[in-house]
Amino acid sequence: MLSVDGLTVRAGSLELVREVSFGIGPGERVGLIGESGSGKSLTALSLMGLLPEGVTASGQARLGGRDLVGVRESGIKELRGRDVSMVFQEPMTALNPLMRVGAQVAEVMTLHGTSRAQARARAVELLGRVRLPRPEEIARSYPHQLSGGQRQRVMLAIALANEPELLICDEPTTALDVTVQKQMLDLIAEVAPALLFITHDLAVIASVCDRVLVMYGGRVVESGPIREVFTRPRHRYTEGLLAASRLTPRGTRLSTIRGSVPSAGQFPEGCVFRNRCPNVTPECETEPALTGDGHAHACWHPAH
Template identity: 50%
Template sequence: MSLLDISALTVRAGAKTLVDGVTFSLDAGERVGIIGESGSGKSVTSLAALGLLPDALTATGSVRLDGSEVVGRSDAALRPLRGPVAQIVFQEPLTALDPLMRVGRQIAEPLRRHLGLRGAALREAVSRALAEVALPDARIARSFPFELSGGQRQRVAIAIALAARPRLLVADEPTTALDVTVQAGVLDLLETLVRERGMGLLFISHDLAVVSRMVERIVVMQGGVVVEEGPVTQIVGAPRHPYTAALVESARVLDSALDAGGSE
């Protein structure tokens, strides 16, 4: 049984269809990427996978997370799955984190709720969680999100997402809001943690180079529809769909421009 199994998923906002008949699966420990331009439906698909769609959107079809149906279930019914089974890291940590709560308390919440930790054990677990994301300074736990840099906030968001040891991590454009240097460090961190923990990874991005680095298989979306799916080597080396070919060509042109700039 797949850890995540999406079948004929369709998401609508009133009469407008945002995602149309999306079907793919992700096995335990597998790393899958979704790539596409803005408005392609990739982020909507990732939210639907965890039952996090806004009230204005409606989903039909099937999303099974570790065998449990997500579509049509209440938020309360899905809450036990978010943490031990799957968790998400969003693009902008400043909006994802609670601005009025110190980050140590935000990391402690899933540890308390899902692992039942209290007292000294909870404090030690928070310290370990921060150390795992390369934030060993004790002052970080006492800080509010606005007191941290963008890279530090995203590392805190990753620590919160991984606190309950999920089997699947959904990363929705997790480095887009960061500068290039910080982005590389966060990607290295995610890559290491996913590998060491043997987690499944669903990585969403518009950047083919980043996706190719992070995953084994790519799902290409355009206009809410999956237009191609396959191993990274096939998608990059022998794309079948014109849209995929255009993405690959754009990435190559950008690489060539960066190489030329660096040689001057």
């Protein structure tokens, strides 16, 4: 359904995302993980046609045969909010503070041809669908009158308004407490069509997704089924993420990955992870290709 091939994102001559390729089938849930600065959000924003000014995308991304990259703004506006929708990380910056919640849910429908009366009625239905109590009252509220969890549910209602084929979630539960986070994850898993879920939290990905893509330095360094990647990681970066995550066995001491993610343009030549990898050799000065059927990795010295 979604096919991404050679997606590259640039700011001038600087490559921020390099040759990213993946696909998502109907009803499939794919996770995109990595530390901040790995290129996850830029990958999602390029699919939505929402890249910052001065940042451009090339390559190919097609949703049901329709181009998402390299099309005019008028063309992507026809798809955005109808065929592909996005739930952003921070609803207080994504929601309009001067508009009532119901009007904001209705707006995305009227932009795609639904009458105002139908959109208003549908907005209340959607607020109930995402399990907000008293949806009629919520529809008359302003964003600042709602809790963080309620605002995030409003964002989900907006994203689902036109029954899109693909839902993109960019760190939608980061600012929520553990109980509300669990409720949101259950809700997303229940109502989402095909899903691209972006986070740095491996435990969240494990609870929601079927497959996972691991990004570092603007490229995919490992991909495959969740269970296989998380139990038998091949890339040393994936191995390090798992050793530092909540997925480690109870009683196991968490470890860290030495160093930090370099700034854009500061990643080393060859393997992008080699300046932080404990198993680096001279061979790593040459960039490894992403290889493997089903469970692919780009590492000269795989962990398993």
